[in-house]
Amino acid sequence: MTSVGGAPATSLAAAKNEYVLEMRGITKSFPGVRALDGMSLRVRPGSVHVLVGENGAGKSTLMKILSGIYAIDDGEIFFQGEKLDHQNAATALDRGISMIHQELSPVLDMTIAENIFLGREPTIGRKGVFASFVDFAQMNADTQKLLDRLGLKYSADTKMRDLSIAAIQLVEIVKAISRAASLVIMDEPTSAISDTEVSMLFQQIADLKANGVAIIYITHKMDEIFQIADDITVMRDGQFIATGPSSDYTEAKLISQMVGRTISSIFPKEDVPIGDVVLSLENVSRAGVFEDVNLTVRAGEIVGLAGLIGAGRTEVARVIFGLDKYDAGTIRLNGTPIKIGSPTDAIRHGIAMVSEDRKAEGLVLCRSVGENISLANLKKFASGLFISERREETAAQRMIKMLQIKTPNTEMIVENLSGGNQQKIVLAKWLLGDLKLLILDEPTRGIDVGSKSEIHKLMTEFARQGLAILVISSELPEVLGMSDRVMVMSEGRVAGELTRSEATQESVMRLATGGH
Known part of the structure; x- marks a missing residue:
């Protein structure tokens, strides 16, 4: 195993023979945040490579670079022995890299079939005027075959708006599988689905592996990691920490590498009056x-x-x-x-509610930490027709300290924070009230x-x-x-x-x- 302090090293020849993917020295910065700092990753074909780390470790950022959503500041990417330059989302898909995103972005007023084949719809003809017309019958039939193969009891012509979050997540999985990719990235694919649906997904993963497809799998669920991982890479603060076969790890060792400390109790429940x-x-x-x-x-x-x-x-x-x-x-x-x-x-x-979809229903992602914290209690900060920025800032600072929110300042845009810190901001918003x-x-x-563990401690304290x-x-x-x-x-x-x-x-x- 390669451990703390050194990224995995390999030659290009080895990458061609042994690895379907090698990312070397990847660096990426956003305003006020260094998301990735010399991060490296290598993945074998026909394997499940689990990528773990705390929220904010840079896992999703690294995968968005691989899938062409973000451009790298520095580093190199080799895929199937070929160096990838000027990667974008379209070229990534063309090369056989498909990603299931953690944050779902369906077109709600389109059908399941239209979402799955969005941008690559079958047409009635190959040439001439008919090449501009979508073959909806073929698209629905192909989609229904995929749904039936996965045992999903949905109709291809169902509008996405009529589906639950769990069902939308499953459609995203179907979309990735339908692309016949040679590398599939799954970012928290089971966050909104039931145990039965997880079993279906794991069977699909087994089938993909058997066909030589490599899978990069991001999850925070320990039972999933040890159930499906062939290899594990640990990230922390945008940096490579360790990599090795899953057999080299225990849950305690993995947690310690992820957080840089030992967590004594994930469920710190106490008896209170x-x-x-x-x-x-x-x-x-x-x-x-x-x-x-x-x-x-x-x-x-x-x-x-x-x-x-x-x-x-x-x-x-x-x-x-x-x-x-x-x-x-x-x-x-x-x-x-x-x-x-x-x-x-x-x-x-x-009465306050922290909803299951914090990004869509709990936060205004394009606004600052301070603005989000005060959002539900603006009357408390009003002086006539205007908001007292001083009182708003004081309250936000108090919540940041109390909930230990990791942010450079109250002006930080919420979208740039990790999921755990975003969730604390939603809590802070409500705790300002009575x-x-x-x-x-x-x-x-x-x-x-x-x-x-931190959220659970807060629950106990509340x-x-x-x-x-x-x-x-x-x-x-x-x-x-x-x-x-x-x-x-x-x-x-x-x-x-x-x-x-x-x-x-x-x-x-x-x-x-x-x-x-």
Whole structure:
């Protein structure tokens, strides 16, 4: 294994014979940030090479350079023995490099088929006027074959807008597979899909490997790493740390190399005094989505809401926060019935929600850290018609210090920060208010193990301060590790309630799948 302090070295001849890809001394800077500093990577054909590191380590940036989205400042890239110069997204695809991005960007008003074949649509004829007409019948038929082959129960002509985030993620996977690439980059491909769908993906990965396709796989999920990795490369702060076969690693060793320190507990749950009921739902229903949901959350309590994708967990949270209407039932806050018709109503009652898609729904990516932190509480900083920049800056600095947000200053554009720090900014935004209930929907999705531990510590601290917390997570270890009680949903209903001592992976899955 090559370890800390030295990037892997190889000759061009070796790269031609042994490696499908070699990236040497890659350097990339953005305003105020050095994202990559002499980073190197080499990948064998027909292997799964897992790329790991904390958020902000530079993994996605390195892959965006490889796929032609970013230009490098310095360094060299060799693919199938050929040096790549002036790489862009189109030439990368032409050379057989395909990428599944962490941040989904579907064309929502187009169909699944149109999204999969976007930019390479089959035409009715090869020459003449008919070469300008898309052969929709052929495109839909080819797409349906792909969907059926992967066991996905979707129709090729379904609009992307009508799909869940999990389904959109699967379409992105289908798109990458459909390109017959010789190198497929998968950046957090399982962040929004269920265990069943993960198994389907892993089978496709096995098939790709058998056909000699190389796969670069980015994930923060330890169980996935050791399940599919042939080789592992560790990055930290934009630099190469170590590389070697997965058999050389243990989970503890990998975490230590990723974060540069030992993390004693990823789930630092503590027993804190639990007070009176803050939130209660009594037979709350939303027609066609969920029915007769009853649940309570007490002050100082963390309640986990578990279940399979499509069980109705996020939909219940959206109703509590006023994003969706409910048709029947009663919502009480501190024992008093309340009406929540919009997020404005929820915020006024002291209810906040960190949504599962922080970039689309939690942040204004093109604005600064300070502006995002103050966004939900602008009235606090208003002096007449104007915002007091001094008070806004003071509050932002206080939140940055309290949540240990890694940013050069409050003027930093949020888009340039890591996922873990972006998630802390969403939390900071709500903590400036007078909170009673905090809803966390997939609070650590796409976040590295070090940042997960920090978010979990914050959850414990919020509970200690008397905040009621409702947490939704598709990662069962997170639900089990952080919850005082677990409510399990199945097909739009609450299937059961488990105490912390009763909740196990088996008991939760039994209820989630309709067992007893």
